[in-house]
Amino acid sequence: MNQILKDRQATITIEHNAQMKQYDNRLDEFQLKKNEIERCLDDLHGFRIKMKAELEYRKSELLQKGVYEDISMFQEIENALNDDYQKAEYAFMNEQDEIDRERKNILFEKDDVEKEYNLAILALKKEAES
Amino acid sequence: MSTEITPGTVRHGLTAQNRAIGQIMTQISSLLHDIEAYNNDNRLRGAAYTSHKTYMTQGHGDYLGKLERALAAKHTANQTHINALDTYLSTHSWFHSGQIHNEIDCWTIQINLLNVLMIASPIIGLFMRNTRDNLINLRNNRRQKLQQIENYINATHSIYDEPNRLVAEVDRSLVRIEFADRCMTTGAVTLPTMVRVDEIIKKQRIFREVMPNSEYTWEQIKAMSPEERARLFESDMRLMAAFAVTEGLASAHNVDSQIFFEFHDVFWWNDYGRTVDGKMILTEIDGRMNMFLHRPDVNGVSVPFGFFNPDPFQTIFDNGWDGTVFSFYHFRSTDIPESLRDRTDEMKEIATHYALRSNSENAGKAILNYLGYYESLEMGNPKTSFFSSELDVIAGRWSGTSGRKNFYNEIEAHADLLLDNDLRANLSRAAMELRGRGEEAYFNAVAIADMAANDNSIDKILMDILWYFRNTLR
Numbered sequence: 283m284n285q286i287l288k289d290r291q292a293t294i295t296i297e298h299n300a301q302m303k304q305y306d307n308r309l310d311e312f313q314l315k316k317n318e319i320e321r322c323l324d325d326l327h328g329f330r331i332k333m334k335a336e337l338e339y340r341k342s343e344l345l346q347k348g349v350y351e352d353i354s355m356f357q358e359i360e361n362a363l364n365d366d367y368q369k370a371e372y373a374f375m376n377e378q379d380e381i382d383r384e385r386k387n388i389l390f391e392k393d394d395v396e397k398e399y400n401l402a403i404l405a406l407k408k409e410a411e412s
Numbered sequence: 413m414s415t416e417i418t419p420g421t422v423r424h425g426l427t428a429q430n431r432a433i434g435q436i437m438t439q440i441s442s443l444l445h446d447i448e449a450y451n452n453d454n455r456l457r458g459a460a461y462t463s464h465k466t467y468m469t470q471g472h473g474d475y476l477g478k479l480e481r482a483l484a485a486k487h488t489a490n491q492t493h494i495n496a497l498d499t500y501l502s503t504h505s506w507f508h509s510g511q512i513h514n515e516i517d518c519w520t521i522q523i524n525l526l527n528v529l530m531i532a533s534p535i536i537g538l539f540m541r542n543t544r545d546n547l548i549n550l551r552n553n554r555r556q557k558l559q560q561i562e563n564y565i566n567a568t569h570s571i572y573d574e575p576n577r578l579v580a581e582v583d584r585s586l587v588r589i590e591f592a593d594r595c596m597t598t599g600a601v602t603l604p605t606m607v608r609v610d611e612i613i614k615k616q617r618i619f620r621e622v623m624p625n626s627e628y629t630w631e632q633i634k635a636m637s638p639e640e641r642a643r644l645f646e647s648d649m650r651l652m653a654a655f656a657v658t659e660g661l662a663s664a665h666n667v668d669s670q671i672f673f674e675f676h677d678v679f680w681w682n683d684y685g686r687t688v689d690g691k692m693i694l695t696e697i698d699g700r701m702n703m704f705l706h707r708p709d710v711n712g713v714s715v716p717f718g719f720f721n722p723d724p725f726q727t728i729f730d731n732g733w734d735g736t737v738f739s740f741y742h743f744r745s746t747d748i749p750e751s752l753r754d755r756t757d758e759m760k761e762i763a764t765h766y767a768l769r770s771n772s773e774n775a776g777k778a779i780l781n782y783l784g785y786y787e788s789l790e791m792g793n794p795k796t797s798f799f800s801s802e803l804d805v806i807a808g809r810w811s812g813t814s815g816r817k818n819f820y821n822e823i824e825a826h827a828d829l830l831l832d833n834d835l836r837a838n839l840s841r842a843a844m845e846l847r848g849r850g851e852e853a854y855f856n857a858v859a860i861a862d863m864a865a866n867d868n869s870i871d872k873i874l875m876d877i878l879w880y881f882r883n884t885l886r
């Protein structure tokens with residue numbers, strides 16, 4: 283392979299590597315986003331469990347003392363908590379799906395670029411042989 | 413197991429108390445009637461009867477009359493309290509303020525946690541608002557309930573002012589009977605004047621303040637024979653100090669939550685050849701009474717590792733300390749008097765106590781705190797707590813040493829040298845040679861840790877050299 287072809291191959295490889303790096307960075311970003319969502323979901327889940335336990339305890343305390351007037355207020359908080367939590371969980375899951383979709387697109391794109399690169403290298407090798 | 417106080421139990425308790433008050437008042441009125449009948453009985457005549465009738469009227473009659481008035485007031489107050497409770501309960505639920513405070517704290521934690529989560533994530537922020545607003549409403553509801561309880565308590569807390577005032581009168585009347593003077597030959601009883609009664613009540617109060625958990629009362633100790641009292645005081649020095657405060661012989665100073673008992677009389681003692689004077693201070697550290705002698709005239713303090721003779725605490729209650737020069741003895745003294753001869757182990761134990769670093773440090777710190785307090789008091793601006801850097805300066809002013817640690821060290825070193833164990837024996841011998849005096853004189857010098865800013869005697873310089881070497885060789 284003469285020097286001109288070698289230089290072309292090196293240029294194509296450098297450009298290709300830089301492109302691949304960009305794809306990898308974007309994929310990493312998606313992963314970080316996913317992790318962040320997982321963490322938020324865990325936090326929210328932990329909060330919900332603790333809140334429910336606290337409400338149960340306070341409710342039983344009131345029932346034990348025969349104070350019934352606040353029970354409905356506690357029930358309202360529990361309903362709001364369940365409702366809000368479900369909506370938040372749904373929103374998080376939607377966001378996760380969205381990320382997954384975008385991630386998949388990037389992977390396809392990356393795959394195409396990889397194929398194009400291989401073809402270009404192959405073409406260069408053939409040119410050198412002839 | 414603790415019983416929870418509920419409005420039901422309070423109401424029940426108040427009703428039961430009023431029933432009991434009713435019964436007692438019937439008995440009181442019968443007793444008052446008896447006293448009146450006794451007074452009016454003309455068959456019982458003569459000087460002794462007249463005197464006794466006066467005593468019964470002015471003493472017991474007065475007491476019962478006041479008790480009757482106090483109980484009637486208590487009965488009315490209880491009923492007012494019951495009515496107030498009923499009115500409150502007809503419109504509000506009963507909560508304990510402690511429970512409400514606990515709930516408010518709990519919901520505040522949850523609200524704060526949720527706020528943090530909402531800031532951290534836009535999705536949580538978007539969807540959890542309803543829960544947070546409900547929680548804020550719940551917390552507001554609890555705050556309102558707390559306010560209602562506080563309003564109720566404020567409205568009812570003065571109900572018992574009048575009965576309490578009358579009960580104080582009953583107490584005065586009772587003290588008057590308890591401290592009546594009975595003549596054994598004539599049987600005549602003389603009641604103390606109300607001025608005297610107030611003095612007694614004041615002493616009882618002072619004693620209770622200084623010794624809140626004492627199993628003895630001031631009047632019990634007052635009624636003891638000198639021997640009984642001496643035995644009691646020997647087993648409990650704090651009781652002795654509290655009694656001295658009550659009798660006006662000492663003052664109690666609270667410095668950084670530690671009580672210092674300062675005896676008012678000047679304490680003179682003979683420290684093997686030199687007569688020194690100062691103020692005796694006692695303070696309790698870890699359940700043990702520590703003594704030190706405060707000598708403001710030379711900016712000094714002394715911590716003795718032994719006993720004084722005669723016993724200062726018997727002497728002060730007998731005649732005071734004026735005119736007495738006490739002799740000091742330690743466990744190595746060769747001239748221990750008969751009365752102290754079987755107490756050498758106790759004397760040695762004092763030195764052993766201070767030879768332990770933590771003990772000399774605690775005692776030293778307490779002394780420096782007291783000295784700082786004393787200085788600030790002298791300057792008209794009493795201060796009761798000090799930073800470590802301040803204690804360093806105080807130590808310098810009162811002992812000439814640099815810093816608090818050297819001050820503590822000096823106390824410990826004295827005790828170590830008196831005990832004369834391990835390498836310090838060599839130093840002792842060196843000291844004796846340097847001084848050209850005997851072993852006895854040396855131990856006499858170390859048995860009281862004398863620390864004074866202006867003390868530049870050869871003894872002090874020698875001691876400085878000794879504990880310098882002692883620390884270096886450690």
